[in-house]
Amino acid sequence: MSQGMIRQIELRNDGQHYFEQQQFQRQEQGWKLIIGTSVLLLTLVAVELFWFVPTATSSSKSTFSGFVAIFGAIASVLWLVAQAVPFKVRWQSVSVALACLLGGGWALLFPLLIHQSHFLSAYAYSDLFLFLSVIAFFSYRPALYLAVVPILCSLLVTDTYFGYVDNAITFLSIGSRFIIIIVVRECLYHWFHASVWHEFEEQRLRQELASVALIDPVTGLQNDKHFELMLDREIMAARRHNSDLTVMMINIEPLRLYAMTCGHQASDYLLKRVTKGLRRGVYRPRDFIARTGSSEFALLLPDTDASGAEIVAERMQRHVHRCCDMLVKGELEQPMAVMISIVEWAPNMNVRTIRRHMRDARSQLNLDEPQKWADSVSCYDPVKYH
Numbered sequence: 001m002s003q004g005m006i007r008q009i010e011l012r013n014d015g016q017h018y019f020e021q022q023q024f025q026r027q028e029q030g031w032k033l034i035i036g037t038s039v040l041l042l043t044l045v046a047v048e049l050f051w052f053v054p055t056a057t058s059s060s061k062s063t064f065s066g067f068v069a070i071f072g073a074i075a076s077v078l079w080l081v082a083q084a085v086p087f088k089v090r091w092q093s094v095s096v097a098l099a100c101l102l103g104g105g106w107a108l109l110f111p112l113l114i115h116q117s118h119f120l121s122a123y124a125y126s127d128l129f130l131f132l133s134v135i136a137f138f139s140y141r142p143a144l145y146l147a148v149v150p151i152l153c154s155l156l157v158t159d160t161y162f163g164y165v166d167n168a169i170t171f172l173s174i175g176s177r178f179i180i181i182i183v184v185r186e187c188l189y190h191w192f193h194a195s196v197w198h199e200f201e202e203q204r205l206r207q208e209l210a211s212v213a214l215i216d217p218v219t220g221l222q223n224d225k226h227f228e229l230m231l232d233r234e235i236m237a238a239r240r241h242n243s244d245l246t247v248m249m250i251n252i253e254p255l256r257l258y259a260m261t262c263g264h265q266a267s268d269y270l271l272k273r274v275t276k277g278l279r280r281g282v283y284r285p286r287d288f289i290a291r292t293g294s295s296e297f298a299l300l301l302p303d304t305d306a307s308g309a310e311i312v313a314e315r316m317q318r319h320v321h322r323c324c325d326m327l328v329k330g331e332l333e334q335p336m337a338v339m340i341s342i343v344e345w346a347p348n349m350n351v352r353t354i355r356r357h358m359r360d361a362r363s364q365l366n367l368d369e370p371q372k373w374a375d376s377v378s379c380y381d382p383v384k385y386h
């Protein structure tokens with residue numbers, strides 16, 4: 001879960017990119033829907049033509065069979081090509097090709113069947129195909145129009161040519177179908193757009209919350225939870241590369257006394273000054289500082305042994321004093337004390353043992369006795385302690 005969370009934070013998409021991704025996915029579902037619809041409708045036509053229409057001539061049956069064979073073969077080849085090309089190309093050019101083929105195929109089949117067998121169910125099937133094309137291709141306008149316009153034209157041509165209904169009514173019905181297609185497409189598109197943006201915002205918020213949950217709100221440093229994640233990561237890296245790793249624990253007093261005397265606002269300000277001092281004390285980008293308790297900080301120093309860590313510790317003490325001494329002296333009798341314990345990692349240590357050593361090192365500092373507070377840098381030796 002922890003690795004996943006970090007990866008999620010790193011993966012910051014912008015909204016437009018996320019929207020396009022969703023459109024690609026929607027398009028892929030659309031092809032499946034429209035191919036399934038075509039197969040179903042052709043099966044229905046076949047069943048009706050071969051078993052239920054007495055007027056069906058043998059030439060119309062063979063026209064239909066030949067047509068289905070050619071149509072099916074082209075659609076299958078196109079589908080196979082679609083699987084081989086990159087997703088983005090597939091989404092646009094293959095959608096257009098597939099829509100053109102399916103719409104054109106229906107538009108051609110439809111007048112042929114009516115002409116040869118007076119197969120009037122074709123009207124209902126064409127309307128069903130129109131309706132499902134709108135649902136399938138609404139997220140990509142060119143594909144939608146290439147699927148529906150040929151069928152609308154063939155309805156118009158068939159009716160006008162064969163004179164099934166009055167011309168004016170034909171134009172009116174085709175026009176109204178077209179208006180319905182545009183309106184339904186716009187509604188679906190706006191609904192899709194709104195829901196994708198809503199989802200994106202939700203995802204962004206979740207990422208933000210996850211990152212906030214790893215940061216201490218007062219100092220802006222990473223918190224104890226994040227420190228543990230990083231400690232785990234750095235232990236794995238040190239083990240893999242056979243390199244040094246040092247963990248430093250920094251207790252700063254009298255932070256609690258300062259908070260009790262001067263209030264929380266002043267104490268927050270002092271904490272920010274302490275943070276500034278700590279940040280100035282480290283130079284390497286991989287060094288990781290966290291606030292692990294109310295007056296306790298921890299520092300991870302990859303590729304650094306205990307003697308290197310001592311150099312960093314003394315530098316940190318200097319910077320913290322420079323940033324905070326004036327502030328503390330003005331309010332308290334007690335001088336500022338920066339007490340640092342260093343734990344050097346050894347290959348037999350994991351997060352739990354390091355944590356335990358950190359606790360032991362802390363207990364050696366006599367933090368409960370203010371008269372003993374003074375600047376110190378000590379290297380914790382687990383062997384000596386136990």
Ligand SMILES: Nc1nc2c(ncn2[C@@H]2O[C@H](COP(=O)(O)OP(=O)(O)OP(=O)(O)O)[C@@H](O)[C@H]2O)c(=O)[nH]1
Nearest residue numbers: 281282283284287301302303304305308309311312
């Ligand atoms: N992790 C870490 N180690 C440091 C830092 N500064 C000093 N050290 C350690 O102290 C040793 C001696 O430090 P320096 O006297 O500055 O010499 P250096 O080798 O030029 O240090 P770098 O420029 O940090 O490589 C280094 O080899 C490190 O082990 C620091 O900011 N971060």
